[in-house]
Amino acid sequence: EIVLTQSPGTLSLSPGERATLSCRASQSVSSSYLAWYQQKPGQAPRLLIYGASSRATGIPDRFSGSGSGTDFTLTISRLEPEDFAVYYCQQYGSSRGYTFGQGTKLEIK
Amino acid sequence: QVQLQESGPGLVKPSETLSLTCTVSGGSISSYYWSWIRQPPGKGLEWIGYIYYSGSTNYNPSLKSRVTISVDTSKNQFSLKLSSVTAADTAVYYCARTPIWFREGDYYYYMDVWGKGTTVTVSS
Numbered sequence: 001e002i003v004l005t006q007s008p009g010t011l012s013l014s015p016g017e018r019a020t021l022s023c024r025a026s027q028s029v030s031s032s033y034l035a036w037y038q039q040k041p042g043q044a045p046r047l048l049i050y051g052a053s054s055r056a057t058g059i060p061d062r063f064s065g066s067g068s069g070t071d072f073t074l075t076i077s078r079l080e081p082e083d084f085a086v087y088y089c090q091q092y093g094s095s096r097g098y099t100f101g102q103g104t105k106l107e108i109k
Numbered sequence: 110q111v112q113l114q115e116s117g118p119g120l121v122k123p124s125e126t127l128s129l130t131c132t133v134s135g136g137s138i139s140s141y142y143w144s145w146i147r148q149p150p151g152k153g154l155e156w157i158g159y160i161y162y163s164g165s166t167n168y169n170p171s172l173k174s175r176v177t178i179s180v181d182t183s184k185n186q187f188s189l190k191l192s193s194v195t196a197a198d199t200a201v202y203y204c205a206r207t208p209i210w211f212r213e214g215d216y217y218y219y220m221d222v223w224g225k226g227t228t229v230t231v232s233s
Binding site for chain 2: 030031032033035037043044045046047050051056057088090091092095096097098099100101102103
């Protein structure tokens with residue numbers, strides 16, 4: 001079973017700053033199996049990145065994904081006020097299906 | 110554009126069966142996989158399972174013994190049944206479109222369209 005561990009648990013930054021969120025897998029994950037989501041309070045998750053680095057439709061280019069193997073990163077180049085939310089990474093495994101990391105809360109400093 | 114809407118009882122008694130339906134509008138249920146995901150209060154996301162429009166399914170092993178997902182293409186709907194519920198099944202339940210596709214030697218797995226979610230409380 002592949003476990004995804006996200007860090008940090010909480011990230012405190014100011015608008016305009018750069019955010020770097022980490023997702024580490026307990027075993028190597030195919031990049032095409034890795035996605036990132038944003039969730040705001042009271043809302044459903046929203047797909048940001050699929051295939052580790054491809055932006056979903058309508059996602060601003062300040063969001064980017066990178067990484068391979070066991071280490072993946074979501075970067076937000078310049079934080080906008082609406083970017084403060086919880087972010088989840090997700091992978092697919094043949095034995096357990098889709099699994100998510102525990103989330104990183106991005107809060108306003 | 111495609112929209113998903115969950116519906117079903119908001120309160121279920123312990124040991125009974127939770128039943129939810131997801132209605133797909135603005136597009137056809139055909140040619141896609143469709144998932145159920147849940148989120149307990151204050152916690153993270155847990156994938157429950159998916160169904161292909163043809164009826165084939167894949168379930169989370171931790172829930173497999175209690176889960177049934179079905180599809181009704183004539184109504185553009187798919188449904189979730191979770192049996193023998195306990196308080197631990199209290200959560201927001203989401204349905205989501207789940208593209209699985211192949212390109213240049215790789216399969217891609219993600220959920221691109223989500224319903225707004227429905228809260229289900231298990232309590233007597």
